[in-house]
Every structure is written in C-alpha cells, then in structure tokens.
Amino acid sequence: xxxxxxxxxxxxATTPDAAKIEFREVGKVYPAAAGASVTALDxxxxxxxxxxxxxxxxxxxxxxxxxxxVAAGLVPPxxxxxxxxxxxxxxxxxxxGVIFQQYALFPWLTVRGNVEFGLxxxxxxxxxxxxxxxxxxxxxxxxxxxxxxxxxxxxxxxxRCALARAYAAEPRILLMDEPFGALDALTRVRMQDRLLDxxxxxxxxxxxxxxxxxxxxxxxxxxxxxxxxxxxxxxxxVGLPRPRTEEVRxxxxxxxxxxxxxxxxxxxxxxxx
Ligand SMILES: Nc1ncnc2c1ncn2[C@@H]1O[C@H](COP(=O)(O)OP(=O)(O)OP(=O)(O)O)[C@@H](O)[C@H]1O
Numbered sequence: 001x002x003x004x005x006x007x008x009x010x011x012x013a014t015t016p017d018a019a020k021i022e023f024r025e026v027g028k029v030y031p032a033a034a035g036a037s038v039t040a041l042d043x044x045x046x047x048x049x050x051x052x053x054x055x056x057x058x059x060x061x062x063x064x065x066x067x068x069x070v071a072a073g074l075v076p077p078x079x080x081x082x083x084x085x086x087x088x089x090x091x092x093x094x095x096x097g098v099i100f101q102q103y104a105l106f107p108w109l110t111v112r113g114n115v116e117f118g119l120x121x122x123x124x125x126x127x128x129x130x131x132x133x134x135x136x137x138x139x140x141x142x143x144x145x146x147x148x149x150x151x152x153x154x155x156x157x158x159x160r161c162a163l164a165r166a167y168a169a170e171p172r173i174l175l176m177d178e179p180f181g182a183l184d185a186l187t188r189v190r191m192q193d194r195l196l197d198x199x200x201x202x203x204x205x206x207x208x209x210x211x212x213x214x215x216x217x218x219x220x221x222x223x224x225x226x227x228x229x230x231x232x233x234x235x236x237x238v239g240l241p242r243p244r245t246e247e248v249r250x251x252x253x254x255x256x257x258x259x260x261x262x263x264x265x266x267x268x269x270x271x272x273x
Contacts, residue, residue, distance in 0.1 A: 019047030020085065020205045021071055021173060027079035028066050028230065040066040041230035043080065050172075051203040053196075055216040057265055058226030058233075064209045066230065068177050071207060072098045084173065094122070097171035099162055101181040105150040111137060112146040115165045122169070136164040139198060156187040160194070167202060176208045180215070192218055196244055213262045217254060218244055223261055227268045234264055 028041040040063045048054045056064050069075030071082050073091040082089040084096065092098075105114045115133040124132070137146050140160035150158050159179060166174060180188045192215060199206060210216050216223045220238050227233040238257060240248050248254055 025080035055220030057216040063230035097166035
C-alpha cells in the first residue's frame, strides 16, 4: 500500500499513480512576531491527476491558501517540494493559471483588453490574440460585454472575466483560491455551474480552495479536508455523477457526503472558528 494513502471509509488515495501536481511532504513555517513561528503546512502529501477537479476545504487559517501559493510558485516551501509534470516548482509558470477572490482586473481596460493582456505580454500575434480572447469571452457568456469596463459589471461578471483571462493563457492547471467567495449565494451557485460547464469542455487540472463545504462537494471529484496546523486530515472521493445538476445538488447522496465533510471540518480538535 502506498504510504501516502490513508485509511478510513470513503477516504481516497492522496496521490494518484500519475500526478499532474504532486505535493511531496510539503512544509511551510512562517516567521511570526517575537521570534515565534507559525506552521502553515505540515508534511502535506497529495497528488492531483491530469484533468482532475480537486477541492480543498478547511477552517480559516488551516493552510489552504498557503497550499495553493506553494503550487503556484508564489510561496516557497520550507521543506519538501511540489512537482508539476514531475518537475519541481521553483516559481510561477505559464502552465499554471491562478485566480483569486479579488478579480484583479485592470480597471482601465475593457473585458477584451483584460483577457488579451497576458497574451500581449506573451507576444501572441494580434490576430490569434483576438480570436482566443473572443472564444473565451464567449465561453464565459460575456460576448455582449467585450467592450465594457470592469466597473460597469456585476461581481459575477467580473469573476467570469477573470476566468476568461485565466483560460485564454491556456494553462494546463488552474489554481483557484476562493474565487467565488465575494459573490452572493445565488450568483455563486450559478458560477459553480458555469465553471463545471467550462471544465467539462476545456479539460484542465483544477485545484480549488474554498471554505464552503457545499461548494467543495458540488465541484470536486475529490475533496481534501485540511485541519490546522497545515495538515491534510482526509481525502474524500465524492463519487457523485457528472454533470452535476440541481438534481444532484438536492439529492440525498449529496446531503450525506456534505454532512460527513461538514462534520470533519467543523468538529476538528482545537477548532475555535
Ligand atoms: N505571510 C504570512 N506570514 C505569517 N503567517 C502567515 C502568513 N500567511 C499565512 N500565515 C499564517 O499561516 C496559517 C495558514 O494561513 P493560510 O492563509 O494558508 O490559511 P487559510 O486556510 O487559507 O485561511 P483562510 O481560510 O482564513 O484564508 C495561518 O495561521 C496564518 O495566520
């Protein structure tokens, strides 16, 4: 048995055989005030397969953003390493797109300008840039708003623009840190459906951080449950059919797995959040 596998009913392997992203005993310790330190990741072993959609859920401060930051190459680990396609991550790279809760759109550029921006930097020829931007703007349903500026768009539309921008750069991996965290409940659910629809057409490997258990279960093929300080407590195979629909969301099977993960997240030892 693989040492990275965990026991427990329904617990899934933490590392599939051929991982697109592999966390190898990753540790991160931040220096804190007065010479103290904070453990944000503690020997995390986890693999994400090519084209897999993995969600990470856990209480505030358990290390989710740090996990994503290490995979993005934005946070250097203190120990261990992250491999992407078998190569150690040493910094950000074009094969990994990152989407944060804050849309980080350029306010002076239109939707099209924002989506094309990275392609321009990457010196993609103008005609191809236009075509690619148009394709991804249509894909997120913003075709009628290509010439609009971000300030005129709703939160959901801005996040769709951020999605189009990330996809247009054609990364093989999308790293998403609470991308729908700032949206109202209904818009959030709509964005989840839209994201799954896009994922089913444009298969990419997705690592998606959330503190919303419903969101984690609805989106993920596997759900990684983290616990402070920086530990992977459990990896759960969701096993719900795709496409995920309202019927799936309202099914007893969904409720069962959601309740189980809810319990795992909110009844962690020492969790005071
Ligand atoms: N730059 C930093 N310097 C010092 N400590 C940090 C830094 N970034 C994160 N931490 C600490 O590391 C731990 C993990 O933080 P992290 O942001 O990864 O958790 P999280 O699960 O994403 O939290 P949240 O859900 O609240 O965003 C926390 O105790 C946090 O205070």
